[in-house]
Amino acid sequence: MANFPIEYAEVDQLYRQTVGQGLGVITLCAVEAGEGSTLTSKTLAERAAFTSQKTLLIDLNIANSTLHRTYGLEQIDWQPTQSDKFPIQSTGIENLSLLAAPKQSACRWEFRDMASILACINDLRSQFEVIIIDTSPLCRRNQGNVPAETLCTCADGTVLCILTGCTSETKIRDAFDLLQSVNANIHGAVMNDRFAPSLVTELIRETYRFNKYFPKLMTGLRKFFRNSTLLNQDI
Numbered sequence: 001m002a003n004f005p006i007e008y009a010e011v012d013q014l015y016r017q018t019v020g021q022g023l024g025v026i027t028l029c030a031v032e033a034g035e036g037s038t039l040t041s042k043t044l045a046e047r048a049a050f051t052s053q054k055t056l057l058i059d060l061n062i063a064n065s066t067l068h069r070t071y072g073l074e075q076i077d078w079q080p081t082q083s084d085k086f087p088i089q090s091t092g093i094e095n096l097s098l099l100a101a102p103k104q105s106a107c108r109w110e111f112r113d114m115a116s117i118l119a120c121i122n123d124l125r126s127q128f129e130v131i132i133i134d135t136s137p138l139c140r141r142n143q144g145n146v147p148a149e150t151l152c153t154c155a156d157g158t159v160l161c162i163l164t165g166c167t168s169e170t171k172i173r174d175a176f177d178l179l180q181s182v183n184a185n186i187h188g189a190v191m192n193d194r195f196a197p198s199l200v201t202e203l204i205r206e207t208y209r210f211n212k213y214f215p216k217l218m219t220g221l222r223k224f225f226r227n228s229t230l231l232n233q234d235i
Contacts, residue, residue, distance in 0.1 A: 049096035065101030080120035157187035
């Protein structure tokens, strides 16, 4: 998994608008797989830990549980209603612990029961100042996944991760409707512009709108845009 420096202004803005506003339990979810919820969860948790807040990162993205490998930890089975202590592990980062995705029991009914999930979260609240939960994608529903909307309902706030240029408006609207139907507190969205078109690409695309009127001029503009050092520099 890639790392995103916690010193970036975007990370600080996300932190200030979530943890900085007093949200103690935050769920990060995506519409579909690959939109960056896991990386965003990890980065936000590390940012919270950096401010000396005792932080717990919970991996409930069962379909793609990778956080334990990121920190070199093991995946241990657990369930929300267990009477003994949860298998919380130190990440090696000061003030940051991980509750890795359960190895086998995620399909148990307790992970689909809101009362059980809420009791589990309330128990962990007494031990940690900040709890960040990475959920499975909202549109990925199968037996092995913990329903993301259930987790979002039990959290203080939910942040939706959206992959710019890939996630359709219809799917985003469906995701918001699903979260609203369970009274989740949708606190905002993170726009992942990993595959967003560049400025030059957008300018060139616009020239084709006028191609039938000014073909030679548009051809010249496209050549200028492609060769422009200013427009093609990394931002």
